[in-house]
Amino acid sequence: MTPLPAGYRTVSVPAEREDEFRDVDQLAFAFEPSPETRAIVPTTLEWDRTMAVERPDGVLAAVHSSYAFTLPVPGATVPCAGLTWVGARPDERRRGLLTSMIATHFERALGRGEPVSALFAAEPAIYGRFGYGSAADDVRLKIPRGAALRDVPGTEDLTVTFDTVDRERHTDLVQDVHRRAGAGRPGWVLRTTDALRTLNDPPAWRDGAEPLRIVVVRDATGDPRAYALLRRKEVWADPGPRYPVKIREAVAVDAAATHRLWSFLLDLDLTSEVESGMLPADDALLQLLVDVRAAVPRLNDNVWVRILDVPAALAGRRYSAPLDVVLDVADARLPANARAWRLVTGERADDGTYAARVEASDAEPDLSVDVRELGAAYLGGRSLTALAGAGLVVEHRAGAALAAGAAFAWPVAPVCSWVF
Numbered sequence: 001m002t003p004l005p006a007g008y009r010t011v012s013v014p015a016e017r018e019d020e021f022r023d024v025d026q027l028a029f030a031f032e033p034s035p036e037t038r039a040i041v042p043t044t045l046e047w048d049r050t051m052a053v054e055r056p057d058g059v060l061a062a063v064h065s066s067y068a069f070t071l072p073v074p075g076a077t078v079p080c081a082g083l084t085w086v087g088a089r090p091d092e093r094r095r096g097l098l099t100s101m102i103a104t105h106f107e108r109a110l111g112r113g114e115p116v117s118a119l120f121a122a123e124p125a126i127y128g129r130f131g132y133g134s135a136a137d138d139v140r141l142k143i144p145r146g147a148a149l150r151d152v153p154g155t156e157d158l159t160v161t162f163d164t165v166d167r168e169r170h171t172d173l174v175q176d177v178h179r180r181a182g183a184g185r186p187g188w189v190l191r192t193t194d195a196l197r198t199l200n201d202p203p204a205w206r207d208g209a210e211p212l213r214i215v216v217v218r219d220a221t222g223d224p225r226a227y228a229l230l231r232r233k234e235v236w237a238d239p240g241p242r243y244p245v246k247i248r249e250a251v252a253v254d255a256a257a258t259h260r261l262w263s264f265l266l267d268l269d270l271t272s273e274v275e276s277g278m279l280p281a282d283d284a285l286l287q288l289l290v291d292v293r294a295a296v297p298r299l300n301d302n303v304w305v306r307i308l309d310v311p312a313a314l315a316g317r318r319y320s321a322p323l324d325v326v327l328d329v330a331d332a333r334l335p336a337n338a339r340a341w342r343l344v345t346g347e348r349a350d351d352g353t354y355a356a357r358v359e360a361s362d363a364e365p366d367l368s369v370d371v372r373e374l375g376a377a378y379l380g381g382r383s384l385t386a387l388a389g390a391g392l393v394v395e396h397r398a399g400a401a402l403a404a405g406a407a408f409a410w411p412v413a414p415v416c417s418w419v420f
């Protein structure tokens, strides 16, 4: 484990030290929630997974925590440590505290039997050195009001309601539709605890906009099929209203519900433009827009994945094509991963996918790959073939990168719909 400065030590953080833990993150992220916000937003930390580096004087210098997630991966799910709340006091930066905390995090996750870790990166330059690979992109669209959508059958019987978010009424509805909408999508992490599920809307988060509203699409039986969480902001310009609409999350369980939801969102009175929030790169909206050029896209790194246990993680997902490949894996931080692994798929399953056996191997490698790139390809959204094309994966047997790229790829683009 990386040595800490003299006298510093790694400690567990119990709930009684919550204020000290928060102080570190408030200094690191430059925020100070008001008592009102603190009263509204619950603590999401899981205390048995919350750690810090403590200075000799007893002050917490750096902190981190993780959530016990079940990560959807191609054709399966795996236990996953969702790294979160990472921060170091500004006067303790660049002394190796994060490096030490990452070693602690890896050791504890492996001890709990979690073969992967995932995170959202505050800044994209931080986590690659620790073996995290950017495993998904999301698309954020700015769409002009009135943008037309191609027709989809089945929208006639769908109804729409528009309300102010109410925790009591809407938390379970949102959780249920969110789960159904993301079924089968790699990276679609569910909010697993009551604190994470809670719909928070403290006034301080509104930035002058209205309270959080919810649009719900229901079928003829009353079953919710889609929702969007959004705010409009009152903006009067010359010559009139130009309200922006900011969507926090918009999900739908099928095409008709997607169409009904977005038809509504794109035609709100007084508004001029809709910001979509984080969408998967293959979101149905992108297929339905008549004039895709009118929607201005921004591509962002979404969830990052760190493979902690190579054989368990690679055997924990399914593959799109048969594959027999020897991967020479480099891992500067977890030596148990750093060797050659043979991945061999079995029989084609009824759903057309393949399970794999992954064993240590002494055979000549077909591909050399850092664990970072393996993490990037793990959810099926980033191509090993493309990574080889960029020089980040090295091919030793002609055709191996193409074959591995085809097998690791997945037809549903990975994304996580919320930042944890």
Ligand SMILES: CC(=O)SCCNC(=O)CCNC(=O)[C@H](O)C(C)(C)COP(=O)(O)OP(=O)(O)OC[C@H]1O[C@@H](n2cnc3c(N)ncnc32)[C@H](O)[C@@H]1OP(=O)(O)O
Pocket: 028, 029, 062, 083, 084, 085, 086, 087, 088, 089, 092, 093, 094, 095, 096, 097, 098, 099, 100, 119, 120, 121, 122, 123, 125, 126, 129
């Ligand atoms: C999953 C999440 O929670 S994401 C949130 C991350 N937190 C933040 O962004 C809050 C503000 N930043 C911080 O609190 C701190 O700067 C941290 C936590 C990002 C880094 O903590 P530190 O203790 O300074 O990191 P540490 O000293 O171990 O640095 C390790 C290496 O990463 C590099 N590094 C650290 N942070 C950054 C950064 N933001 N950008 C680029 N490189 C970085 C360091 O330069 C160092 O490189 P080296 O090994 O080549 O010398």
